[in-house]
Amino acid sequence: MRKVFQAELQTIGEELINLSKLVAEAMERAYESFANADTQLAQEVIAADARIDFLQNKLDEHAIDVLALQGPVASDLRMIVGSLRMSASLERMGDLARHIAQLTRLRFPNQVAPESVQPTFAEMARLNIEIATKVGQLLDTRDLAIAAEIIGLNKEIDELHSSVFKAIASDDWAESAPTTTDVTLASRYMERFGDHGVSVARKVNYLVTGEWEPNLNDNV
């Protein structure tokens, strides 16, 4: 029974790692479409999100089967319940990448963001891709140093997100109101993507150490 359970847990872990890869790829491609006003690529990102949703659903069904058939308790049970939470965060990261692609498609043939904030978005995207990649590594290795790195990367994103609002509030900002709205939303999507990566990192940290820091939760 225990052996079967460990094998099931291993498979669920692999499904989570697979989701994190798809989500990193979604952010990479969504940002590429956003930066280049590439509506074809945006369309592909939007279509690909259905697969992430499907795989999340499959993972969750799998986790529920394990709960039903193995009746795990203690840390094993927390691991399975934690997987359900992490898959929800990863699925949401896919949604947020899709939202960025949808903004791209909406504004085509124009770019969503004006030149002045393009470097900020490039950096937010880079950090988010790194977060999603590190989430996969963390799930694979359980090396908690990676969890700390993810939290650090997300702080950088939060600062960039604030800097977008500062740019919007500056006298130099001469963009149209709809552009201001698009930039606000795109920055918010980037920020939330990182937050969900942190949620997964904190969950792994909790599952490994048994310690939860509610005040440091993704309380944003």
Add this chain to the structure above:
Amino acid sequence: MRKVFQAELQTIGEELINLSKLVAEAMERAYESFANADTQLAQEVIAADARIDFLQNKLDEHAIDVLALQGPVASDLRMIVGSLRMSASLERMGDLARHIAQLTRLRFPNQVAPESVQPTFAEMARLNIEIATKVGQLLDTRDLAIAAEIIGLNKEIDELHSSVFKAIASDDWAESAPTTTDVTLASRYMERFGDHGVSVARKVNYLVTGEWEPNLNDNV
């Protein structure tokens, strides 16, 4: 055993209903602070969100205990796992109400939204309070007609959310860029609040009927 389980399930159901009441109240007070630039009330909403987070955590611990001690299967198991999902949606609704209060505090003594869109926000708030209230009724009665009503109310919110963007894009819009950003975010928070209400409604619908409509999910 079965009797104990039913009692536990009843308690978890009551905890969810209690959360939905707190969330309805959070939206009501957050909107009141937003409409009246009442920073004192905003501060109370922000502080009260910690209680929602605490109660969600307590509910989840309770649900995990039930999984460990009762080892439910089939529909009972799905009910418990569904509770974990619903509590996450309700907790998030609390966060979104808090975000609206935080915008209020940030812009005090000014109002967040200009006069022209105040009626739209009033209506979004009214619909969201109704959604949160109906979520409580749905959890209590399992009357699926209420789930359909919630989905209908959320469609109205989506339309109002779109109308805010139309207002921003119109020639009449003469607000500053930071105001445009605030209005965009506030409208987004309102829209997401409703989406999470729909998530709970769909989950109850699924638990009662066993039928899931993935394409009608809160895929927004």
